Amino acid sequence: MTELILFVVLALTVVTGALTTVLARNPVHSAVGLLGTLFSLAVLYVVNLAHLVAVVQVIVYAGAVMTLFLFVIMMIGVDQTEDRDETLPGQRKLIASVALGLLALGAVAAISGELDWFPGARAAVPEVNGTVGEVAKTLFTDWVLAFEATALLLTIAAAGTIALASFKKGDEK
Amino acid sequence: MTVEPGWYMSLAAVLFGIGLVGILVRRNALIMFMCVELMLNAVNLTFVAAGRAHGLIDGQISVFFVLVVAAAEVAVGLAIIVSIFRSKSSASVDPLSELRG
Numbered sequence: 259m260t261e262l263i264l265f266v267v268l269a270l271t272v273v274t275g276a277l278t279t280v281l282a283r284n285p286v287h288s289a290v291g292l293l294g295t296l297f298s299l300a301v302l303y304v305v306n307l308a309h310l311v312a313v314v315q316v317i318v319y320a321g322a323v324m325t326l327f328l329f330v331i332m333m334i335g336v337d338q339t340e341d342r343d344e345t346l347p348g349q350r351k352l353i354a355s356v357a358l359g360l361l362a363l364g365a366v367a368a369i370s371g372e373l374d375w376f377p378g379a380r381a382a383v384p385e386v387n388g389t390v391g392e393v394a395k396t397l398f399t400d401w402v403l404a405f406e407a408t409a410l411l412l413t414i415a416a417a418g419t420i421a422l423a424s425f426k427k428g429d430e431k
Numbered sequence: 432m433t434v435e436p437g438w439y440m441s442l443a444a445v446l447f448g449i450g451l452v453g454i455l456v457r458r459n460a461l462i463m464f465m466c467v468e469l470m471l472n473a474v475n476l477t478f479v480a481a482g483r484a485h486g487l488i489d490g491q492i493s494v495f496f497v498l499v500v501a502a503a504e505v506a507v508g509l510a511i512i513v514s515i516f517r518s519k520s521s522a523s524v525d526p527l528s529e530l531r532g
Contacts, residue, residue, distance in 0.1 A: 261433070261434045262433070262434055265434045265438060265439075269442050272442065272446060273442075273445060273446070273449070276446055276449040276450065276469050277449060279449075279453065279462070279465050279466065279469060280449055280450075280452065280453035280456070280457065280462075280466060280469075282462075285459060285461050285462055285522075288461075288462050288465055289465065292465050292468060292469065295446075295469065295472065296472065299472055299475070299476060302439070302476065302479075303476075303479055306439070306479045306480060306483050307483065308479045308482075308483075308491045308494070310491070311475075311479060311491050311494050311495070314495070314498060315475075315498075318498055318502060319468075319472075319498070319501075322502070323468070323501070323502060323505050326505055326506070326509055327461070327464075327465065327505070327509070330461065330509045330512065330513060331461060333513065334461075334512070334513065334516045334522055345525070349455070349456075350456060353452055353455050353456060354452075357448055357451075357452055360448065361445075361448070364441065364444060368437065368441060383484070383485060383486030384486045385483075385486070386482065386483065386486055386487065386488050386491075388488060388491045392488055393488060393491060393492060393495075396488050396489065396492055397492050397495070400489075401489075401492050401496075404496060408496060408499045408500075411499065411500065411503055412499065412502075412503055414503075415503035415504075415506050415507050416506070418507050418510075419506045419507055419510045422507070422510040422511060422514050423510055423513070423514075425514060
């Protein structure tokens with residue numbers, strides 16, 4: 259019952275935050291909407307027993323990534339003069355009809371009860387607690403190669419960012 | 432009444448759809464970028480819900496890798512937006528149509 263109440267409330271805040279992100283004219287409002295979505299998702303992760311993921315979500319996403327976003331928004335100025343005209347004729351109508359169609363399809367599939375979300379899942383699975391120890395045990399055994407690959411990726415990303423930032427205007431011409 | 436894993440999947444699908452519509456409709460590069468984050472977070476939610484439904488922790492570990500890629504992508508992407516802003520003085524993606532070929 260607790261999970262149901264939490265799910266309904268958090269689903270509402272997640273969707274509200276996402277809609278704010280998409281619809282807000284002011285980029286700062288978009289960023290705050292995204293922040294609300296990220297926090298609500300972190301609570302949903304706790305509900306799903308993914309404790310470490312929830313903590314990392316708050317620290318890395320809501321903390322570091324959103325700070326970086328707000329930093330760049332403030333640096334390049336809050337630009338509200340977005341052109342609202344359609345450059346591609348009929349683009350928005352097409353997007354809206356495709357989105358509504360997919361939504362209707364999904365709703366029909368869900369209501370009909372024919373939809374098996376997890377074909378391989380057994381009825382009674384053990385509850386997995388996503389604590390630091392449990393995550394680390396699997397991460398540093400089965401996934402250690404992918405883990406090392408992310409180290410390489412982060413190094414390359416950091417080097418690339420520094421290279422991009424050090425270009426002066428006119429260098430590339 | 433219990434919360435089925437499918438409900439989380441539906442919520443994630445809606446979140447992904449909102450992000451996709453945002454990236455197709457908006458023309459401010461920063462907001463398009465935030466919509467990419469929305470889509471990545473929708474995928475993270477499906478990973479966590481599916482991992483719980485199957486009783487496996489691997490779903491949560493996949494979330495970590497998505498998170499790392501997203502963090503790297505934000506660093507590089509924002510650097511690109513800033514360097515574009517330096518030459519075009521605008522965060523809109525429309526002036527970038529001259530970048531073709």
